[in-house]
Amino acid sequence: MVKMEHTSVVDLYVRGIRISRKLPQDSYLYRLPAVRCLQEPNELTLRKRVTFFAGENGVGKSTLMEAIAISMGFNPEGGTVNFRFSTADSHSGLYRYLTVVKGTLRRRDGFFCARKVFTIWRRISTAWTGSLPLAGG
Amino acid sequence: MDRESSLGGRVIDSYGGVSLHRQSHGESFLALMENRFGKNGLYLLDEPEAALSPMRLMSLICLIHRLAGEGSQFIISTHSPILMAVPAAEIFVLSENGIQSTPYQQTEHFLLTRQFLNAPEKMLSYLLK
Numbered sequence: 001m002v003k004m005e006h007t008s009v010v011d012l013y014v015r016g017i018r019i020s021r022k023l024p025q026d027s028y029l030y031r032l033p034a035v036r037c038l039q040e041p042n043e044l045t046l047r048k049r050v051t052f053f054a055g056e057n058g059v060g061k062s063t064l065m066e067a068i069a070i071s072m073g074f075n076p077e078g079g080t081v082n083f084r085f086s087t088a089d090s091h092s093g094l095y096r097y098l099t100v101v102k103g104t105l106r107r108r109d110g111f112f113c114a115r116k117v118f119t120i121w122r123r124i125s126t127a128w129t130g131s132l133p134l135a136g137g
Numbered sequence: 138m139d140r141e142s143s144l145g146g147r148v149i150d151s152y153g154g155v156s157l158h159r160q161s162h163g164e165s166f167l168a169l170m171e172n173r174f175g176k177n178g179l180y181l182l183d184e185p186e187a188a189l190s191p192m193r194l195m196s197l198i199c200l201i202h203r204l205a206g207e208g209s210q211f212i213i214s215t216h217s218p219i220l221m222a223v224p225a226a227e228i229f230v231l232s233e234n235g236i237q238s239t240p241y242q243q244t245e246h247f248l249l250t251r252q253f254l255n256a257p258e259k260m261l262s263y264l265l266k
Contacts, residue, residue, distance in 0.1 A: 034231035055231035109178030
């Protein structure tokens with residue numbers, strides 16, 4: 001029997017997201033309905049241990065992921081807080097407007113895999129095996 | 138690598154002595170998550186399906202489900218109708234209409250994929266006529 005529900009949801013690290021500063025009306029962020037709808041007083045409340053964002057390319061999924069990552073202290077290029085490699089300072093700037101409602105617990109661990117990361121994965125795995133005891137043999 | 142294990146078991150149990158360099162992208166990515174991700178963590182994954190076969194996506198479902206039960210939180214963007222089947226997850230569909238919480242079996246990803254796989258020829262003849 002698969003346990004379908006996880007325990008209480010009060011201990012999430014990210015409990016909600018909202019845009020707490022007014023988005024400039026001429027910005028491309030403002031033209032993304034899925035981003036604009038997060039403008040205060042609205043808020044997207046996360047209720048589960050696993051949250052998916054689905055939707056067509058261009059609706060703002062990556063922009064949102066990246067902004068959450070930066071707000072939580074991750075490198076926008078992907079990785080942990082300590083593991084950084086930079087390609088370009090190309091993030092969208094949404095993080096400047098975003099407020100992440102954080103839970104009370106401190107996370108033990110974390111990782112952000114940007115989409116770019118998957119396309120240059122070999123480089124990353126080289127970096128990881130070079131700096132951490134990851135490989136088995 | 139226990140590549141061909143049945144769906145019920147863990148596809149990867151260990152590195153098995155194979156260095157990450159010698160593994161394919163999909164293998165090493167899953168190996169990283171299996172070995173690096175742990176309990177009480179926050180993991181943000183932006184379309185992780187790109188590097189993973191359907192079999193490995195199912196392994197990822199197992200991993201996510203197990204770690205979520207151990208206090209970890211996942212926020213994942215995806216197009217994969219397989220991955221978003223993770224039990225007890227919430228799916229937010231982003232669109233021109235904003236953001237909508239949507240049950241798995243009502244997502245376009247699920248419905249369209251099912252329709253396609255149920256009758257590929259029919260779907261193709263409709264698409265290609």
